[in-house]
Amino acid sequence: MLLGQIKRVFSKPGHSQSRPVFDGSLALDSRDAGRSDDAVGNEAAFDRRVVEIANPRGRAPVVLVCEHASHHIPDAYENLGLPEADRLAHAVWDPGAECLARAMSGLLDAPVVLGRVSRLVHDCNRPAATHEASPEQVERIAVPGNRDLTEAEREARARAVYFPFHAALADLIAEKGPAMALVTVHSFSPTWHGEPRSSEIGLLHDADDQLARVMHKGITVSNRVELNQPYSAADGVTHTLARHADRVQASVMIEVRNDLLSAANSANDIAGALSNALSEALTTKAFTP
Numbered sequence: 001m002l003l004g005q006i007k008r009v010f011s012k013p014g015h016s017q018s019r020p021v022f023d024g025s026l027a028l029d030s031r032d033a034g035r036s037d038d039a040v041g042n043e044a045a046f047d048r049r050v051v052e053i054a055n056p057r058g059r060a061p062v063v064l065v066c067e068h069a070s071h072h073i074p075d076a077y078e079n080l081g082l083p084e085a086d087r088l089a090h091a092v093w094d095p096g097a098e099c100l101a102r103a104m105s106g107l108l109d110a111p112v113v114l115g116r117v118s119r120l121v122h123d124c125n126r127p128a129a130t131h132e133a134s135p136e137q138v139e140r141i142a143v144p145g146n147r148d149l150t151e152a153e154r155e156a157r158a159r160a161v162y163f164p165f166h167a168a169l170a171d172l173i174a175e176k177g178p179a180m181a182l183v184t185v186h187s188f189s190p191t192w193h194g195e196p197r198s199s200e201i202g203l204l205h206d207a208d209d210q211l212a213r214v215m216h217k218g219i220t221v222s223n224r225v226e227l228n229q230p231y232s233a234a235d236g237v238t239h240t241l242a243r244h245a246d247r248v249q250a251s252v253m254i255e256v257r258n259d260l261l262s263a264a265n266s267a268n269d270i271a272g273a274l275s276n277a278l279s280e281a282l283t284t285k286a287f288t289p
Ligand SMILES: [Zn+2]
Pocket: 068, 094, 185, 186, 187
């Protein structure tokens, strides 16, 4: 039962080991993707692992996920044609999200699954091989390298990035068993199309809203914590939660405004507040099988 598990795990020392999962060559043999030899596209461009699991033996009944941890674009993609000024923009990754997720991993003693390829190559939080997964435009940023992709090129990117990522996540969830929570960690930009965003922390849910609602009441680090802001499942942003919903007991997507993660003190406070709210939420009756 979660209450007992949570109490036990918080009395144990943390683990800091990290295990690489699926390097580029293994990525080509993704188990649930299948493969057709006539559509390998530019899979060979992937020059390093596409997913990493840190703290894999963390004892908390929680799996953290950070799909947009990395701004890495494999060399063969030539930065997808992005100008230098856009190379590290929020369209390419979630600035600060990896540090936040790793901090929560340490505080909770929970494993964290990290995407190691930019979401502009293939977004692991969007359906496989779709236009949304490799967009041609994000807000004001055009992505020349994603223009007019063929179906075979989209499928090749999904096989190289998306399927290995979700296979690794599914394996980890299976190892831990169903009595656990899936928590995805993201950051968002302070403005969107020139308009400031007032939310500081968003708690988003897919079909199951329990964990988001309980955590919403328990976060005290900001008075701008909102449910389903700055966007929601209706915008198609909860794909990872939906894909693995049947294998977990509860799930939530955390969004933090990225300017709050650029200062170490603020980021640490937020990691602590989110971890406390999560662990307290999981000890409530609502999450006891
Ligand atoms: Zn994100």
